[in-house]
Amino acid sequence: MSPSSAISNDDTTPTTFSVSGAAPEQLNGPRSVVHLGTIAANYRALCDFCSTSETGAVVKADAYGHGAAQVAAKLASEGCETFFIAYPREGEAVRNAVGPDKRIFVFHGLTNDSPELIIQHDLTPICNRVEEVKLWLEAYPDRPYGLHFDTGINRLGLRLSDLEEVQRLTSGTPPVLVMSHLACADQPEHAMNAQQLEKFREVVAAFPESKASLSATAASYLGPDYHFDLIRPGIALYGGGPARPPELRLKPAMSVTAPVLNVFNVEAGEHTGYGATFEAKYPMTLATVSLGYADGYLRSASNYGFGMHERGPCPIVGRVSMDLMTVDVTDLPEPPAIGSHIEFIGPKAGLEIQAEALGTIGYELTSRLGGRISREWQDED
Incomplete structure (x- = not known):
């Protein structure tokens, strides 16, 4: 049996799969937490x-x-x-x-x-x-x-x-x-x-x-x-908006994360994504993430935006497509685990800094998030 999957052999029950190291909810797509x-x-x-x-x-x-x-x-x-x-x-x-x-x-x-x-x-x-x-x-x-x-x-x-x-x-x-x-x-x-x-x-x-x-x-x-x-x-x-007086301390209230679906290596000269708009200049490690413009994330982030893994930044490479994007994880100390989440809005990735990177404003970035993103509300900060 493969170490990364387990398949039920009982013909009377539906076939089930599990991914090693990932909680069941982790692979269900992008999610937001509102504090x-x-x-x-x-x-x-x-x-x-x-x-x-x-x-x-x-x-x-x-x-x-x-x-x-x-x-x-x-x-x-x-x-x-x-x-x-x-x-x-x-x-x-x-x-x-x-x-x-x-x-x-x-x-x-x-x-x-x-x-x-x-x-x-x-x-x-x-x-x-x-x-x-x-x-x-x-x-x-x-x-x-x-x-x-x-x-x-x-x-x-x-x-x-x-x-x-x-x-x-x-x-x-x-x-x-x-x-x-x-x-x-x-x-x-x-x-x-x-x-x-x-x-x-x-x-x-x-x-x-x-x-x-x-x-x-x-x-x-x-x-x-x-x-x-x-x-x-x-x-x-x-927690967003234009520059504010320094004595006014406001914090972004939302985090948006999405799970890693795949991690793979590419050689110099290889491309990723539609249109082959990104070409690797040297051997790289890339991760495919379950977030796209159907979820409200801007296509203008293609080859320009970034996410934040717990171990460091992950620049977006190639085009953002309807359901997926690819990020560069070459510089992380080790590749992210399948099912681990990368943050695109939140305490690490920011809100206004994300919006600026995408050529928009925080208002648009949070307001356009789609219904496929699961939402959770937490009462604490």
């Missing part, structure tokens, strides 16, 4: 950093791939009162997680099917057009709503030229929140930050009874002038 305690610690750090304002939580896009229900429940237990989602259909999971007493804002406001879902799950729409304001106040004059004013990003929101009309429409039923969003908050010296701040102050002055919110993650780092009543951190909760 809810880390998210809670990041939230507390943000509360302390912006201590004169309320700290909400953006949990849209399944909490940037971290699990909206699990994250929202954890943050609600930490005292978070205000949550933000993009679509009404994201609201059911969050409402069930946080209970009836928390505020859940819907960034995208009213769409064709949204009023029913908004009412059903007790959500608060943020209106982005004058028509939405009129529709909401005519249909639900006694229910809360918010207003989003576009102060310069030119993407979504009421225009400043609408301000007088919206004031008139809402005079008897003011919004519970007015908000805007900065275009260049991740560039602290950009002139647009101060320009948008001044425009937003005009909006705030027009709605003295309403809470005001300008800052998402990056704008929260620009100082107290940008904080107003409520900040809306998203990626910061999960």
